[in-house]
Amino acid sequence: MWGSGKLNKRTILPSETATLTPSSAPSPGPAPDGLPALIAARTADVGRNREKQRRRRLRAMAWLLGVPAAFLWFRLAVGDPFNVFSFPDFDPLVVMPLLFFALLAVVLLAGTVGAGRSPHVMYRPEQIKTRLDDVIGIDPVKEDVVRSLNLFLAHKQFADEMGGTPRRGLLFEGAPGTGKTHLAKAMAAEAGVPFLFVSATSFQSMYYGATARKIRSYFKKLRKVARQEGGAIGFIEEIDAIAMARGGLSATVAPDSVSAVAHGCGSLHALPTSFALSHTAGATVINQNITSEGVGGVVNELLVQMQSFDEPTGTQKIQTWVIDKVNLVLADDRQLPRPIPPRTNILLIAATNRADNLDPALLRPGRFDRRLTFELPAKVGRRQLIDHFLKTKAHSPELDDDVMRDQVASATSGYTPVMIEHLFDEALVNAVRRGQREMSMGDVERARMVEEVGLGQPVAYTDHERKLISTHEAGHAVAA
Template identity: 60%
Template sequence: MHEDELVSPIRKGAHDIALDRERMRRRRVYRLAAVVLAAEAYVIVSALLGRDPLPSLPAVDPLVLVPVLFFGAMLLLLVGTQVGSARSPHLTYRPEQVDVRLDDVIGIDPVKEDVRRSIDLFQTHRQFADQMGGTPRRGLLFEGAPGTGKTMTAKAMAAEAGVPFLFVSATSFQSMYYGATARKIRAYFRALRRAARTEGGAIGFIEEIDAIALRRGGMLGASSSRTLVGAASAGAPGLVTNAMMSEGTGGVVNELLVQMQSFDEPTGGDKAYNRLVAAVNLFLPATRQIRQRRPGRAPILLIAATNRADSLDPALLRPGRFDRRLTFSAPDAHGRRALVDHFLARRAHDAELDDPVARDRVAASTNGWTPVMIEHLLDEALVNSLRRGSLTMSFQDVETARITEMVGIGQPVRYTRAEQELIATHEAGHAVTAWLVAPNRSLEVLTIIRRGESLGLLAHGDCEEVWTRSQGDLRALVQIAMGGWVAEELFFGQTTTGPASDLAAATRTAAQMVGAAGMTGSLVSFLATEKPLVDAVVSDGRAREQLEQVLEDARATVRRLLSRHRYLVEALRDALLERHELLGREITDVLVAAHEAATRASGDVVPQLADEPSRPAPAALPLAGPTV
């Protein structure tokens, strides 16, 4: 059965939102018709009675009118200032004004499926509550890095549901006047309820909600006491420090918590009716009491977005407020390929970018990129095509844009000859080490062109998309970081300040092996402390010794490798001095040619060390990765 045919029973009926919108539309038409008929009847009766339907204006002395208008304007200005400071700062978008649908949300299929289910529950809220006895979702929290599609998804949900979209930035609630922030929050939720009752439903969206909903002082740092054992982790969890929140901030959070429970607040008419009924019931016996009106269920879905979900107040994250937390991550390889197809369909490009292999290479080379970053990459590729006088982008334009985005804009080489040789040797040491010890990594960019604060760099990455690192992978990264330091020592007899950042990178990776992953004998995790990982490892005597041993072993291994393969370093160094920058296959071509030349000169295969892995053929697909 096709996926589109797997429709739940609740989706087969008419949507509650659509029925409510049609009923309210007819009610507005009837009211307008009644007003028009009453006005027409008044005009006809006035004509039959011979009276002027519009009363004449009284004569007013200008000397009296001017002061009255002046003081009226001053009073209006004063009242307007007070009213304006408490006005909701939201923007309302009608469904037809939103130009994005869920089909335009690409690369986040797991989240997209849950979003579709949330829309179905929202559109059939009455059936879900009355027929099935469930409680409809009232709030969704979108968390994730910037540019992963949180705002775009929220807009698409409103367009798919066919209801107004009330967008507001959390910072726009803030005010310099005491109490104005809470009044703006109340006004926003009041507008949300009004739109839901008028239009049959409404979706509210608060951008960067952490601006007004940070954890209050005295609240627990974790919203759950549940312990998970045996869960694989892709990285170290971040630590959130409890900061003392001011009384004003706590009041804002309290107001937000209260308003998120106010979706079923009775309308003004219901309140007046219930007050009248309550007054009448005081005179009636208990058996003759008039029943008051119950508040109706307002079809509202509140969505909030943040990239700091761990710092939000725990009371916000309980069911009944934000019932669902959806994490927006960077898309995987399949998601990036879908994004490339989606964005290229709207941009002028050469025929070579219609080749599936070329598109696969673009998707593979943007590992870890968000949808916004991929879209920006193709825009920069169009800029590159304009610079060379073309109206369509080529694959080379995309590669040039990607390298610029990854390592920055290059500056002309203006080093002295000695500095060029030193920097070229240093970077060649990194590249040769990576080629020898890490067969699963692809060499991206090798350059001695200055980019930002970097005099030269090697960019390398995984040949395949991976989510965990083995002990061998981390040791290889430490060895690659040591490659430049060892190359300087071997070829010049001393080192410079150039490897300072390399040693810092090697120390951080080795600290993860020692203090977080249990790869050096000790099972104590320093992530359980409040200190940063490197600080905790360095300050512990035994852990520091293990850290020093990991770094020393890596240096010794790299020294043996580069001593045995000096010809590879020399070949890359000479190529860098000649061309200044090597990209992708250009790097591996130089290494393969030097290896084959050395093999022919010696008449045999150049021997490898016992701990040196066999090197496969150069990877065909370059991937973005960390820089050294």
């Protein structure tokens, strides 16, 4: 695509993906803050697919209610009305045993069926208050996310007209508190599609095989919602809990002493295999003999589900079964075509603090197409965060001074966005202790000292210790 030869399709530059729009809608210009503009969800492919599915459901409902209504009106027209509220008489001696065994079956099967249910929580766009304007201090990541959202919203145009493959997966990695979950919620709210949130630890189960069943149920629900709503965004928090590298324990570093022994002995046959292969100090050692079949199966299931987003629906499976039976008696030139699985518009986002420990097969294109690193905000980003947080937190007029805010930004080097917000919350606590309703610069500074140093501990000195300290300090004074 990027070569110098002739191309069948127009080459798409990365900067152009921000302006993907439906052919009937004008291309948006750049956003006021310099970031790419986001496509309107209602006029994009996602909105059109949602409207198409809504009309399809209305037609199905009309048929479902129209046929019984037509039957009742027909009976009424011929003078033989039908009483829909008349129920046949049942013998209680027959009904009670049937109800008992039905309830017993439900109780026995509830644990098995419930163990494989998806543990996700689904949020509608109107339930999420976070927007992209609330994501401050990570402009490079935010810019790439907007481009990915535009590809998600205009997936049909990008695939059908331009021949591209939309991104299916984004991996957010970074230190805790850098805004990974915050940004994922903003993406779902801006895209106008359901947001299926799940923690990776909630997939885990004490029953063998139940974890893989939960993963299958989650992706099945994700596909179903995406077909109904025109698209869906799934978010897996702390994916490293279920997607660690297969083939053994995490990699460790061989100590220098082991390497020295390996080189100093006359033969390496008596050493463990992993240590014998470490020819230099600090080499990586992986014990391949310790492998968990359960962990390997979970990772395999996750890999399969991420690769198989487009699967036939339940109706298509029935149609395929019927067509296969009919094709058995038809000639080769009269074979009926099978239904083609619909393209499911899914964007899967995963967050982790330990991306290096993930299985390498997860990180290839087609599963996680983009790996975004959330760095600690620089001074400019911290200043933006300070301005954002102080808009809603009560503070004295001195904190409105740009010099004061620059001082806070300089003093909070190494802080994450969550830590900066927590700093102001602790400053408000200090203001309450003073009997005030707004924080001052002194409150912020005291909160920062407590966060970095800790609470001050009172020290009690005896008279003898005080005499020694005073004598020592007096010596300093004389020498000066």
